[in-house]
Amino acid sequence: VKPIQAVCLTDTHCHLDFHVFDDDREAVIERARQAGVTRIVIPAIDLETAAAALTVADRYPDVLVAVGFHPNDLKGWDAHSLAALEHLAGHPKVVAIGEIGLDYYRERTPHDLQRRAFREQLELADRLHKPVIIHTRNSVDDTLALLAERRSPGTGVLHSFSGSLEQAQAAIGMGFYIGITGPVTFTNAANVQQVVQSLPLDHLLLETDAPFLAPHPLRGQRNEPAYLRYTAQKVADLHALPVERIAALTTENAARLFGWSQ
Numbered sequence: 001v002k003p004i005q006a007v008c009l010t011d012t013h014c015h016l017d018f019h020v021f022d023d024d025r026e027a028v029i030e031r032a033r034q035a036g037v038t039r040i041v042i043p044a045i046d047l048e049t050a051a052a053a054l055t056v057a058d059r060y061p062d063v064l065v066a067v068g069f070h071p072n073d074l075k076g077w078d079a080h081s082l083a084a085l086e087h088l089a090g091h092p093k094v095v096a097i098g099e100i101g102l103d104y105y106r107e108r109t110p111h112d113l114q115r116r117a118f119r120e121q122l123e124l125a126d127r128l129h130k131p132v133i134i135h136t137r138n139s140v141d142d143t144l145a146l147l148a149e150r151r152s153p154g155t156g157v158l159h160s161f162s163g164s165l166e167q168a169q170a171a172i173g174m175g176f177y178i179g180i181t182g183p184v185t186f187t188n189a190a191n192v193q194q195v196v197q198s199l200p201l202d203h204l205l206l207e208t209d210a211p212f213l214a215p216h217p218l219r220g221q222r223n224e225p226a227y228l229r230y231t232a233q234k235v236a237d238l239h240a241l242p243v244e245r246i247a248a249l250t251t252e253n254a255a256r257l258f259g260w261s262q
């Protein structure tokens with residue numbers, strides 16, 4: 001893959017606050033800029049990572065933050081959690097509530113607690129008029145059901161989507177975006193490739209989920225935002241369009257969802 005010149009990519013899901021980046025975060029951000037990544041969203045997974053993410057965002061103008069409790073990290077979820085999130089959401093660099101959702105694959109949290117925390121954070125997002133970043137694994141039907149029952153539904157993204165085309169279309173029907181990560185580049189990813197090929201480009205976002213899910217041919221390595229161009233290239237190939245066009249469209253989509261000017 002050639003370096004992308006004169007394009008804007010947006011990495012809407014990157015855990016740049018994680019300790020695995022402590023030694024070279026500055027260099028990682030510089031490589032991202034060189035690769036055309038003009039904005040990076042760090043989703044928190046609990047209050048501790050929300051604070052860490054805001055510390056990074058305060059240093060870099062191109063880094064934004066989402067605050068929320070991940071379904072696998074609900075140990076600290078208690079009566080004060082929502083108020084703490086609401087307080088953090090007042091920070092000018094917080095653009096979303098996330099990552100929140102349901103994970104029936106790792107099974108680290110009882111399902112009823114996952115659903116309760118998810119529902120309450122969805123309500124908070126709607127009340128604050130912020131989009132949501134949703135983690136859903138082996139749980140897309142329950143996720144869609146909870147989204148459908150909201151009274152004043154806002155919008156958001158189904159991050160690192162791995163469900164069916166029908167499920168993606170149902171989410172898009174509710175105004176949601178579909179987040180595409182590195183696995184779309186894997187040689188054994190016919191399923192997700194078929195879904196991406198069939199989805200409208202005005203509802204796709206590109207994400208690294210770094211440090212996880214490095215794209216082919218870097219699979220297994222520590223992922224970083226500069227590698228987003230491999231995922232962009234794959235989506236471009238699947239849609240038979242130039243990568244510059246995919247970069248521009250997904251960056252416009254991110255700006256529309258998260259409410260910043262281009």
Ligand SMILES: [Zn+2]
Nearest residue numbers: 013043099209
């Ligand atoms: Zn994540």
